[in-house]
Amino acid sequence: xxxxxxxxxxxxxxxxxxxxxxxxxxxxxxxxxxxxxxxxxxxxxxxxxxxxxxxxxxxxxxxxxxxxxxxxxxxxxxxxxxxxxxxxxxxxxxxxxxxxxxxxxxxxxxxxxxxxxxxxxxxxxxxxxxxxxxxxxxxxxxxxxxxxxxxxxxxxxxxxxxxxxxxxxxxxxxxxxxxxxxxxxxxxxxxxxxxxxxxxxxxxxxxxxxxxxxxxxxxxxxxxxxxxxxxxxxxxxxxxxxxxxxxxxxxxxxxxxxxxxxxxxxxxxxxxxxxxxxxxxxxxxxxxxxxxxxxxxxxxxxxxxxxxxxxxxxxxxxxxxxxxxxxxxxxxxxxxxxxxxxxxxxxxxxxxxxxxxxxxxxxxxxxxxxxxxxxxxxxxxxxxxxxxxxxxxxxxxxxxxxxxxxxxxxxxxxxxxxxxxxxxxxxxxxxxxxxxxxxxxxxxxxxxxxxxxxxxxxxxxxxxxxxxxxxxxxxxxxxx
Ligand code: NAD
Numbered sequence: 001x002x003x004x005x006x007x008x009x010x011x012x013x014x015x016x017x018x019x020x021x022x023x024x025x026x027x028x029x030x031x032x033x034x035x036x037x038x039x040x041x042x043x044x045x046x047x048x049x050x051x052x053x054x055x056x057x058x059x060x061x062x063x064x065x066x067x068x069x070x071x072x073x074x075x076x077x078x079x080x081x082x083x084x085x086x087x088x089x090x091x092x093x094x095x096x097x098x099x100x101x102x103x104x105x106x107x108x109x110x111x112x113x114x115x116x117x118x119x120x121x122x123x124x125x126x127x128x129x130x131x132x133x134x135x136x137x138x139x140x141x142x143x144x145x146x147x148x149x150x151x152x153x154x155x156x157x158x159x160x161x162x163x164x165x166x167x168x169x170x171x172x173x174x175x176x177x178x179x180x181x182x183x184x185x186x187x188x189x190x191x192x193x194x195x196x197x198x199x200x201x202x203x204x205x206x207x208x209x210x211x212x213x214x215x216x217x218x219x220x221x222x223x224x225x226x227x228x229x230x231x232x233x234x235x236x237x238x239x240x241x242x243x244x245x246x247x248x249x250x251x252x253x254x255x256x257x258x259x260x261x262x263x264x265x266x267x268x269x270x271x272x273x274x275x276x277x278x279x280x281x282x283x284x285x286x287x288x289x290x291x292x293x294x295x296x297x298x299x300x301x302x303x304x305x306x307x308x309x310x311x312x313x314x315x316x317x318x319x320x321x322x323x324x325x326x327x328x329x330x331x332x333x334x335x336x337x338x339x340x341x342x343x344x345x346x347x348x349x350x351x352x353x354x355x356x357x358x359x360x361x362x363x364x365x366x367x368x369x370x371x372x373x374x375x376x377x378x379x380x381x382x383x384x385x386x387x388x389x390x391x392x393x394x395x396x397x398x399x400x401x402x403x404x405x406x407x408x409x410x411x412x413x414x415x416x417x418x419x420x421x422x423x424x425x426x427x428x429x430x431x432x433x434x435x436x437x438x439x440x441x442x443x444x445x446x447x448x449x450x451x452x453x454x455x456x457x458x459x460x461x462x463x464x465x466x467x468x469x470x471x472x473x474x475x476x477x478x479x480x
Contacts, residue, residue, distance in 0.1 A: 006036045017039060021180070027089075036184060039209075090315070091182065096315060109155070117166045143169070144164045146171055147207075153181070165195065174202075175202075211231075216242070228251055255288045257291075258292065261417045274286035275287060276366040277439075280387060307349075314357065325363075334364055335352070341367075346376060368389075371392075
């Protein structure tokens, strides 16, 4: 595998380039997952031309043809979920069950959007004028640039590409340079699904040399981006400057509230899941655990004990709870925030240390801070690793205020047995997704996904709401 250079997909053909990047396993840095060609500028240009050329055909095929193509992709993803899950675990570092689950989720997403291809009806409305009817229909947007992060290497590409294709758009897709393997495998499957050449194009490489070209080019009618808030702002500025449609899903600093009346065991499991599973590298991870004082001490002791019991090891090892951090750069960032937390006066209850395992990987023990305040940097800035802080509050009202005191607004959770507080929190939490007695991370694939404030910009992704971004509305007036 290491000798084969995985090429870029342009107009149905695979192309190597002068430059390539080596995909390294974060569980074992001596394991090379594969070599992937970095697209040069002429390849990115050719990919945009190919998508434009294919649009005429793909936007006009029958819903049945779209359904069949997407359904074939889903079927192959299901059939290969163990193999692709292993690839995912090797390149990103999440545990094998999490990785297989992510591939299955990508398959369900393709199934769902195969169905969406058939549900593209419009409205016929009577005009306010006599002798006139009004039709409101949706049409594809055109060429969509899709730019994705490293933490969900197959699910995020799937939920953008499947929606784009179902609604009749063509795609130029740039996966994260850190984890191109799953994006390449997904593109290869789609290339054999019956879509015309050029309907989906893959250009691998970094944000500066590939991403910026896509975002700034008039041939790309719309850009769907998931990644950090800092990059998202640049992408938005570039798209808005040329009036292109743009959708951004970005970071989070998600709160998990624990009230005095919560079931202790449930609360601890929710927090461990939310904060540390997938190595804390989920935009929906909870990193601020906001706990009322009646349960504080019991909760803290139970959570620290449970956190210490988590096994951090190779992503493919059978008993692993938490895999390695995805890259050396991310590990450095996590460690720097552990140091910042200590400097700010927080108490490190457990973790935050580099671990040695049989293989040489980026292993970090999950870090839990106590005695933190809402104003500390560890509680305001997204770390994106297995680092969580506990904030003690007096009562529900203070918990809600602290939960909302953040620039972000992606997901939030509350653990309580009080219907009154659960209902109030659902209504007043300033986030796009709210969880009651469930982890902040872990969502369905057929309902809207997205946040508020600095976490998201533009229409929601997934479910039937995806059409808001991937289609444009036309109003036609017909004299009768
Ligand atoms: P990142 O912003 O560094 O990169 C994301 C993608 O953008 C990559 O493909 C990268 O190559 C590309 N890119 C970088 N600079 C660019 C530029 N100037 N123009 C165009 N493209 C550019 O993010 P990351 O480190 O890959 O991912 C982690 C971040 O993603 C975290 O902040 C996390 O919260 C966020 N995330 C959000 C969601 C969500 O749905 N809200 C989901 C997953 C991850």
